[in-house]
Amino acid sequence: MSISSRNGPQLSVIIPTYNRSQLLRQTLGNLARQRMPAASFEVIVADDGSSDDTRAVVAEAAKSMRVQYHFQPDEGFRAGMARNAGARLAAAPVLVFLDTGALVGPDYLDCHLAEHEAGGRTAVVGYAHGYDLAGTVPGLAAAAAEALPEQVVARFGDEAGFADARQPQFVDCDFDLGRLAAPWVLFWTLNCSVRADDFQRLGGFDEDFHGWGLEDLELAYRLFNDGVGFRLSRRAWVVHAPHARDRDAILAESMRNLRRLLAKHPQPPVEIVWRLMQRASPLDLEASYQFLLSWARRARGIDVAAELARELPRLDPAGRTVVVGAGGRVPTALPSAILLDFDADLLAEATFGTSHVGHHAIGLRTPLEDGAADTVLLTSRLVGLWGRWGRALLAEAHRIGRSVRLTEAFARRIGDSPPG
Template identity: 25%
Template sequence: MKLLSVSIIIPVYNAERTLGSLLKSLLSQSYPQHLYDIILINDNSEDKSALIMDEYKKKSKNVKVMNNNENFGRSKTRNKGINNSQNDLLIFLDSDCIPKESKFIEAHVSLHNTNNKIGIGAVSFPDISENPFDQFRDSRENIRRRHFSSKPLNFFHLATANMSILRENLLRLRGFDEDFIHWGAEDIELGYRAVNQKLEIFLIKETGDVTHYDERVNLEKYCERIYSFSKFNIPILMNKHPDIVNHFKNYRKLERINYKKFPDVLSKIPIQLFVVVSHKFLHQFFKKNIVTLNKISPILYKVYISKYYMNGVRDRKV
């Protein structure tokens, strides 16, 4: 394995619960410490995150700290980290994602034996959690449960919660698109541009996986994210890349109906009517039976969150 210099870039916002454990894990890696640094960007946190960051900066010369004077969101904050990095390989982590093993950095580095790869590690949820929604999300979002091939992944699998890319490639892509301020889509958009530039996305070794301690997000909060994703970020995504909608056929059927086009009416009205009628029943069911989500058909879950996507479409500024 060719040793590369590494910068681990972590946007931080109100991460006092997990930040100490994350930094402790990263400073205990088997990879040579003189070959990596940790770049923390405080996105105007309101909790004790800044104190924890300063504490670890004093403990280790590997830790670098920067601060935003207002909350800029993840795209702009990550770009600030990129611009302040000097190393060959950039690893992006979310502040509530903690590596499972000491070979985390090594797993990312080992993928980059050629110059055209992007690495992603699986993001799983804890086996024991006070939030029953965690295990449901793990069954739906943990890529190791869905991807068993060594072939390149589709662009929409790119997830910046645990991702690596050569710095020269990311600079060529001009980093993250700062038009994306709200949750979601900034990583999909980056993946789309990357694949169009002949980069390939691969799943790294399991030693590069992380555990996502996102216990603040329950079903209700997740639906709020879907609403925001639809209202704010999908219009930006489709405006920049009009053909991208062809890769999201389910979302396309939830968009506004063009009543002047009969095929549009024919394909969208039955789906949207079904979503609206089903939502009231599903809302009561999920509210009372959140623990049983893992036993429920993924189709019912998709129908449920589709209503929030439609609400976002409804509330967009035309």
């Protein structure tokens, strides 16, 4: 796709904001310093119900560059809805999403544009200096308020705490997101861009997400599954200006949105995100997902029909049964059951032409309700996952089932091995 625009801007920069007029003034001032010609971009400020002087700040910025303003009533944190409203006003073929308080250098927009001009359907992940919910670099707040962003980068660039929070993941893939099985988890609306036609075709951000976090990952997951590639730009960087945050509220809101994410996409990679966010960070997804994919390849030949057949006499024919790790074949005598497996192709084979219901899932967190089953059977297809996720698999099985059993074959294979 050519992203040239003969009669309008090449980039639309969409900035959601709420009662942060001073930070917004800085962000807009940085955009006014772009080396890109002013006619080549537009800025759309999407106001989520501010009661401060945000509108006046936007009006002042509009004297030096093309700026549009959209206001929606304050009905809680609805950043996704605000961004969608901004995108509907956008005239350019590329949308750049930028947070209020994300401070940019003079080549920022040229660098985003260059990534899209390289060709292909691409979502660009921009680097974010100084973004860390756990804390901030001493002196960074004062420097960000007083110095130009490029001066801040020159001063703090060698400090570990100034690196992007995703730096370890970037290093692991040698800064090539194309090597990753789950690059979408690194796509944050703090600083990113995407083709407008890709964004619009998928319906933009899901407006069911209220409060802080994960609406960007949800969009990125859909973009990835739709065939959009992900690319990192270290040149299209921002400096995240430190500001006060309610970390407890952020955590509570992100966990609510995590439940929404899983309800909408109850597939293995999102299950892993669920598991990680109970204990660590979703940024660790890649290693866990690669572990699952490796085991799935090794487990393709594990057929559990025989071991399930040996369990049939112990099942209540009228009861509700869930099989976790069903594989591609189950006994024909198995009463209608809910089948779960981490291999979507095998699961389709197991359910084809039957009354069984299939869910493409590991079993870490399923879409089933509490107490949905009378019996949950765990099979030997889970043996390779036991040392990593055994406790989580058992906990979920006990949540959805009144009775939980390992098949005899599975129990023999793991022996006394403790669940991980």
